[in-house]
Amino acid sequence: MPTTTRQEALRHLRTSFAAAGIDSPALDARLLLLAALGIAGAELAATPAEPLGEAGSKHLAAFAARRLDREPVARILGEREFWGLPFRLSPATLEPRPDTETLVEAVLKTLRAQGRADAPLAIVDVGTGTGCILLALLHELPQATGLGIDRALEAAQTARGNAERLGLAARAHFIVGNWSTAAAGPVDVLVSNPPYIESAVIPGLAPEVRQYDPLLALDGGRDGLDAYRALAADAPRLLAAGGLAALEVGEGQDGAVAGLFAGRGRITVHADLGGIARTVLVEADR
Numbered sequence: 001m002p003t004t005t006r007q008e009a010l011r012h013l014r015t016s017f018a019a020a021g022i023d024s025p026a027l028d029a030r031l032l033l034l035a036a037l038g039i040a041g042a043e044l045a046a047t048p049a050e051p052l053g054e055a056g057s058k059h060l061a062a063f064a065a066r067r068l069d070r071e072p073v074a075r076i077l078g079e080r081e082f083w084g085l086p087f088r089l090s091p092a093t094l095e096p097r098p099d100t101e102t103l104v105e106a107v108l109k110t111l112r113a114q115g116r117a118d119a120p121l122a123i124v125d126v127g128t129g130t131g132c133i134l135l136a137l138l139h140e141l142p143q144a145t146g147l148g149i150d151r152a153l154e155a156a157q158t159a160r161g162n163a164e165r166l167g168l169a170a171r172a173h174f175i176v177g178n179w180s181t182a183a184a185g186p187v188d189v190l191v192s193n194p195p196y197i198e199s200a201v202i203p204g205l206a207p208e209v210r211q212y213d214p215l216l217a218l219d220g221g222r223d224g225l226d227a228y229r230a231l232a233a234d235a236p237r238l239l240a241a242g243g244l245a246a247l248e249v250g251e252g253q254d255g256a257v258a259g260l261f262a263g264r265g266r267i268t269v270h271a272d273l274g275g276i277a278r279t280v281l282v283e284a285d286r
């Protein structure tokens with residue numbers, strides 16, 4: 001109601017989100033209230049007794065209904081932060097996850113240790129989605145250029161839009177393709193966070209994932225490893241001697257994925273903040 005105060009609305013939202021089994025009811029309520037009113041946290045703290053008003057009340061009701069339908073907050077807001085940068089989402093793109101920053105960090109650390117961070121590197125990102133991995137790398141590597149590939153046209157278009165908004169469009173190109181086959185080698189860095197969930201597991205995923213992340217971004221085939229087999233088969237053609245391949249993996253998949261790249265170079269596994277092996281990195285032989 002327009003006469004409901006900001007504080008009352010927050011309390012009410014929090015309670016109804018918790019009752020619906022939403023994981024982070026307080027945070028979600030706060031983010032949606034701020035967005036519905038178009039205000040910052042400091043203004044909310046200073047004026048908790050202010051009424052929502054006609055427009056604020058209407059926006060908040062619409063946002064709350066979507067969240068109760070288990071749509072993630074980032075999809076409602078249309079944007080998600082990754083590597084400190086804003087990325088627009090579309091129905092065809094996965095919502096970027098903080099765990100994927102492990103891959104970006106591992107690649108940057110390796111390139112810096114090799115003294116190649118300022119080199120004119122060629123990067124290919126397979127299954128680019130919002131473009132978050134490629135664009136985070138380009139943001140950090142001033143001389144690098146990159147190609148993002150996705151099977152979904154709408155994802156490639158969203159990634160291109162993100163590159164433009166981040167001022168990286170001159171160094172980033174996006175195409176539609178099947179895994180890495182459309183890319184011409186040799187490339188210095190191959191990165192991918194491919195779909196890796198076993199097909200049979202998908203119906204049991206949380207509604208936020210199952211209903212809102214696109215199936216094409218989740219389904220890794222019967223054993224979850226289809227994409228890795230395709231990438232491992234194409235890597236010898238695509239990757240330059242001494243190049244890097246970095247692959248995000250699901251929990252427990254690091255051994256199998258490392259096995260697919262065995263004999264191709266030095267392999268290291270990098271854990272995310274939760275201690276789960278999340279990135280398999282291959283430094284190809286020279």
Ligand SMILES: C[S@@+](CC[C@H](N)C(=O)[O-])C[C@H]1O[C@@H](n2cnc3c(N)ncnc32)[C@H](O)[C@@H]1O
Binds near residue numbers: 133152192
């Ligand atoms: C797990 S999502 C990762 C998206 C993004 N890189 C990220 O980390 O947030 C996997 C992506 O692979 C794309 N994809 C699925 N099958 C593909 C294929 N055969 N070739 C290229 N991309 C594919 C999906 O459309 C989706 O964007």
